[in-house]
Amino acid sequence: MALQLDVERVRAQFPALGRTYRGQQVVYFDGPGGSQVCQAAIDAVSHYMSSGGANLHGVFPTSVETEALLAQTRHSVGCLLNAAEEEVAFGPNMTTLTFAISRALAREWQPGDEIIVTELDHRANVDPWRRAAEDKGVVVKWLTVHPTTLTLNVDELDELLTPRTRVVAVGLASNAVGTVTDVRAIADKAHAVGAWVAVDAVHAAPHIPIDRDALGADILLCSAYKFFAPHVGIAAIRRDLFEALDVYKLDPAPSFIPDKLETGTQNHAGIAGVGAAISYLSTLGEGPTLREKLVSALETIEAYEDTLAWRMREGIRELPGVHLYAAPHSIRKTPTIAFTVDGVPSREVCRRMVDDYGLFIADGDFYATTLAHKLGVQASGGFVRAGLAPYNTNLEVDAFLDALARVVSSLR
Structure with missing residues (x-):
């Protein structure tokens, strides 16, 4: 059973929540684009920089401390994702890492292979996968989304998959x-x-x-700026895959994982x-190990956010002229709510919400361009998206x- 989230205790750890705009208290519903940063992460960044940073492989204290910091953070990330710490690599962001991994994997692809x-x-x-495929003469296949349920048509894989399929790339949410x-x-x-x-x-x-191995993921990517930390991919x-991966790197750079x-x-x-940030996250859960605390914390967060998301979705459904894009009740969802307003550009909705009420929400396709085109929302400027944290x-x-x-009411 999930713990009860003490939301006021949580809010006290996010100094950005005290911001005002046009004399109004700001409300952040832009979490899907990046969360606010918790005080523990802010303090850690400041402490590292004020104590003296360094590059690696030196014998002096700041270099040794930096190597220890990286090792400890790999361990924490491994606990968050259920991966060994030596399987965890950092980069500028998820996109850059995916381009690097796709290029490396593609070195073994042959014309006529498939992704x-x-x-x-x-x-x-x-x-990143499509570009690598184009470079190597590899066939790109698409697993389609059902436009009503907003779920993938997984049964199509029985026809799409062949012995020449090299990679299947899919989002968890x-x-x-x-x-x-x-x-x-x-x-x-x-x-198979x-x-x-x-x-x-x-x-x-x-x-x-998230449990990488339980998901069956060979490669799992995420970005820390979505979970209360700075921008790190x-x-x-x-x-087995990581060690065999023939990455593009400088000749003198390490050849071992994850470096x-x-x-x-x-x-x-x-x-x-x-x-x-991961250490802070663990304080919201319970258990004898860091992994168990993190799982407990995220179960607690999911239960809390689900109640808020249900409240928001049901309220939106009652508004005339507003179209909600959401999978059926039986489908698990993150607390990310997308909608459009008939006849009104999505950007204008966002502008009015922030200028008049201090509510930070976003508009656009959010790089989910294929879905946006399929749902026909591009004409209105994409979705309006509100996300909960x-x-x-x-x-x-x-x-x-x-x-x-x-x-x-004022715009229609």
Whole structure:
């Protein structure tokens, strides 16, 4: 049974929540684009920089301390994702890491090989694979999304997969509409034909417990700026694949994992913030190990956010002229709510919400361009998207619904 989230305790750890705009208290519903940063992460970044940072492999204290910091943060990330710490690599962001991994894997591809990407995904888990496929003469196949249920048509894999399929790239959760995909079912089918499975967990990581191996992911990627930390990309790659991966790197750079994927000097101060954010996250759960505390914390967050998301979705459904894009009630979802207003550009809705009420929401396709085109929302400027985080409250949701009703009434 999940713990009860003490939201006021959580809010006290996010100094950005005290911001005002045009004399109004700001409300952050832009979490899907990046969460606010917790005080522990801010302090860790500041401490690292003020104590003296350094590059690696030196005998002097700041270099030794930096290496220890990276090792400790790898351990923490491994606990978050259920991966060994040596399987965890850092980078500028998930997109850059995915391009590096796709290029490396593609070195072994032959013309006529195949990859599969999906219509539900953010393009960061589509285009790095598609570009690599184009370079090598590899066939790109698409797993389609059902336009009503907003779920992937997984049964299509029985026809799409062949012995020449090299990679299946799939998102754990949609950053646009929140649908959580049954990745394990996809991975089992992919592995049966010898394909690797690359999972984009960027949007899922702040909201649900993640177990890379239980998902059947060979490559799992996420970004720490989605879960209360600075901008750092993370890849957790299965050891056998990682060790065989022929990455593009400088000749003198390490050839062992995980260092061989980490081209150039990493963002050490940011990585300090990642470790601190995970440590903070663990305080919201319970258990004898860091892994168990993190799983408990994310179960607690998911239960809390689900109640807020249900309240927001049901309120939106009652508004005339507003179209909600959400999977059916029975489908697991992150607390990401996408909608459009008939006849009103999505940007204008966002502008009125922030200028008149201090509510930060976003508009666009959010790089889920295939889904946006399929749903026909591009003409209005894409979706309006509001996302919830554990620092949001019922009162904020009610304020959002009241403001949206006023804005819609005035614009239509």
